[in-house]
C-alpha cells in the first residue's frame with residue numbers, strides 16, 4: 001500500500017521580526033498563507049528506510065540534514081516504532097526560497113508515515129512533533145491562513161475571505177535563512193522585543209480585501225534578503241515600475257507578485273518575463289489546505 005501526500009508551500013503576507021532572543025531565534029508576528037505550490041510525498045512499505053528526492057530537490061542530501069528524514073525519525077521515536085519506509089519526495093516548492101519547502105516535506109512525511117504505519121496520531125500531536133523540527137512545520141500541517149507568534153510555530157487560524165492569485169517569481173540561487181536573519185540583526189539592532197501584526201492588516205485579511213492586503217504586505221526581512229540577492233531586487237524594481245503589489249516571501253528570495261483583478265496571471269508573468277528574460281514564474285493561488293493524504 002503506497003500513501004500519497006501533498007504538502008503546500010507558504011508565503012508570509014505579513015512578517016514582523018523582533019530582536020533575537022538569547023537562544024538565537026527571533027520572535028515573529030506573522031500571517032501565513034498556504035499556496036498551491038506542492039511537494040508530493042509518497043511512502044511505501046519497506047524493510048529498511050530510504051528517502052529519494054526528485055523534481056527541484058534532485059541531488060539534495062538525504063542525511064540527517066534533510067528535514068523529511070528528521071521528521072520520519074522523530075515520528076518513529078515518538079510512536080515507539082521502527083522507521084521502515086521507502087519515501088519519495090517530488091519537489092515543486094523551491095529549495096531555500098522562503099516558501100517553507102523543507103518544512104512542507106517534513107509535514108508531508110509526518111502525515112504520510114502516520115498513515116503508512118497506522119499510528120492514528122491526531123493533528124495536534126503531529127503539530128507538536130513538527131514544532132520540534134522547524135518553525136514552519138506546524139503551519140505546513142495546518143494550512144489555510146494563520147497568525148504565527150513565537151518562532152512562528154504558535155499558531156492561530158485566521159478567518160480569511162477571498163482567493164488570492166499570485167505569480168511567484170522563483171530564483172535559481174536560494175538564500176540561507178540564518179544568513180538573512182544575521183543580515184537583519186546588522187540592519188535592525190533597534191528591532192522591538194515583541195513584534196506585532198497591524199490590526200488594520202488583520203481586518204483587511206478578514207474582510208477579503210485582497211488587493212489592499214497585497215499592497216499593505218510587510219516583511220521585516222525584505223531589506224536583508226534583497227541586499228543579499230540582486231536578481232530578487234531586480235524583480236521588486238520591475239514590479240514597482242509596473243505598479244504591481246509584490247513582496248519577498250519569508251526569508252526570500254522568492255517574490256510573490258499579486259495578480260490584480262483586472263489582469264490575468266499570464267499577463268503578469270509575461271510582463272515580468274519581458275523585463276527579465278529567463279525568470280521563473282509560477283502561478284499559484286491561496287489559501288489552500290495543509291499537508292493531506294491524496
Ligand code: C5P
Nearest residue numbers: 024025026028134135136151177178181
Ligand atoms: O526553525 P528553522 O529551522 O526553520 O530555522 C532556521 C534558522 O533560521 C534558525 O536556525 C535561525 O537561525 C533562523 N530563525 C530565527 N528566528 C526564527 C526562525 C528561524 O532566527 N523565528
